[in-house]
Amino acid sequence: MTALISLAGGRAGVNPEAGQAVPGVRLVGVSKRYGNLTAVRDVTLDVRAGEFLTLLGPSGSGKTTTLMMLAGFATPSAGEIFVDGRNVTREPAHRRDIGVVFQSYALFPHLNVARNVAFPLEIRKRPRKEINAKVRAALDLVQLGDLAHRYPNELSGGQQQRVALARAIVFQPPLLLMDEPLGALDKKLREHMQIELVKIKSCLNVTVIYVTHDQEEALVMSDRVVVMADGRIQQVGRPEELYQRPANRFVADFIGEANILDGTVTAAGTRLSVSVAGGLEIAAVPNGTWSPGDKVAVVIRPERLALGQQAHGCVNRFAGEIKQVIYLGDASRYQIRLASGARLVAKTPNSLRPSLLAAGDNTMIGWDPEQAWIVDGTESRVVGNRPPQLAAGT
Numbered sequence: 001m002t003a004l005i006s007l008a009g010g011r012a013g014v015n016p017e018a019g020q021a022v023p024g025v026r027l028v029g030v031s032k033r034y035g036n037l038t039a040v041r042d043v044t045l046d047v048r049a050g051e052f053l054t055l056l057g058p059s060g061s062g063k064t065t066t067l068m069m070l071a072g073f074a075t076p077s078a079g080e081i082f083v084d085g086r087n088v089t090r091e092p093a094h095r096r097d098i099g100v101v102f103q104s105y106a107l108f109p110h111l112n113v114a115r116n117v118a119f120p121l122e123i124r125k126r127p128r129k130e131i132n133a134k135v136r137a138a139l140d141l142v143q144l145g146d147l148a149h150r151y152p153n154e155l156s157g158g159q160q161q162r163v164a165l166a167r168a169i170v171f172q173p174p175l176l177l178m179d180e181p182l183g184a185l186d187k188k189l190r191e192h193m194q195i196e197l198v199k200i201k202s203c204l205n206v207t208v209i210y211v212t213h214d215q216e217e218a219l220v221m222s223d224r225v226v227v228m229a230d231g232r233i234q235q236v237g238r239p240e241e242l243y244q245r246p247a248n249r250f251v252a253d254f255i256g257e258a259n260i261l262d263g264t265v266t267a268a269g270t271r272l273s274v275s276v277a278g279g280l281e282i283a284a285v286p287n288g289t290w291s292p293g294d295k296v297a298v299v300i301r302p303e304r305l306a307l308g309q310q311a312h313g314c315v316n317r318f319a320g321e322i323k324q325v326i327y328l329g330d331a332s333r334y335q336i337r338l339a340s341g342a343r344l345v346a347k348t349p350n351s352l353r354p355s356l357l358a359a360g361d362n363t364m365i366g367w368d369p370e371q372a373w374i375v376d377g378t379e380s381r382v383v384g385n386r387p388p389q390l391a392a393g394t
Contacts, residue, residue: 278340314366
């Protein structure tokens with residue numbers, strides 16, 4: 001706790017033990033246009049004080065543009081932005097007191113680690129004694145206290161990332177924005193830094209808004225995730241809610257791997273009957289209001305599918321041929337072609353791996369109604385102007 005208390009220095013949002021409030025963030029109807037291109041469309045979002053919230057989406061989804069408007073590096077074409085209840089929509093970046101970490105760490109090559117971290121305090125003309133103490137505390141927090149006199153070119157990518165993070169938090173910003181800061185790291189180091197970032201955020205109790213296109217990264221690190229596409233919010237929710245209860249076809253397809261079968265509701269009630277391509281009838285639990293004739297998409301995650309003998313007790317079960325088996329270490333991935341021509345992917349832990357199943361084998365594949373999730377089958381790739389589905393309790 002020594003580093004935390006030294007770094008906090010009595011600033012709001014850093015030391016919850018002192019009973020100080022952490023600011024929240026609110027975006028209201030925020031849009032950004034560049035000529036005829038609309039990069040962000042009518043984004044309304046509340047970010048809870050002290051949470052780790054991730055903006056997730058493919059390239060061109062509007063997530064980075066949204067972050068740049070929060071940081072003050074871009075001005076909204078419409079809408080308003082509030083931080084801790086203060087309207088900062090037209091405030092320049094240097095007056096917002098927000099920490100920012102980019103994918104390119106932008107360290108000063110001619111300054112050592114300590115001087116790089118000290119820079120935000122020096123431009124704020126803080127006393128030298130305070131600067132030295134807070135630099136030490138920030139470097140200790142990111143576990144770089146013994147590298148204070150090295151220069152950026154003497155550091156690994158992961159160490160440079162930590163220096164950039166220390167520089168962003170040393171002046172105790174109420175809000176920390178991070179734009180794909182782990183994108184340049186290798187997979188092993190990236191996974192390690194994901195855990196470290198969550199630990200650091202917890203120590204400081206700062207509000208973090210994080211941008212990434214990496215679904216796994218978002219699911220591992222976030223309290224909540226905002227899925228974006230074509231400049232719009234598609235869904236906001238906890239990681240498990242996005243994965244298990246996607247709001248639409250785009251979210252189902254983008255978050256993790258999913259089998260998506262298009263069909264038409266043939267019977268509704270306590271259980272749906274859905275007719276899909278090839279004349280197959282699928283039983284499903286209705287998670288919305290559906291009527292016969294409605295176009296729907298049935299979403300089944302690969303790990304929910306049973307193979308071989310395990311499929312015989314399932315309500316939905318079909319014969320198929322295994323076209324491909326991929327060994328993944330802890331699990332195996334099976335691609336199965338049904339007689340109807342539909343292809344499904346199943347993933348089974350190797351500890352439970354069906355014996356002797358190989359490419360070319362015929363097998364049964366099945367799942368129970370509770371294992372599937374139903375979404376609107378008439379939607380295009382994105383929801384359009386429909387309000388985002390919010391997670392329970394938000």
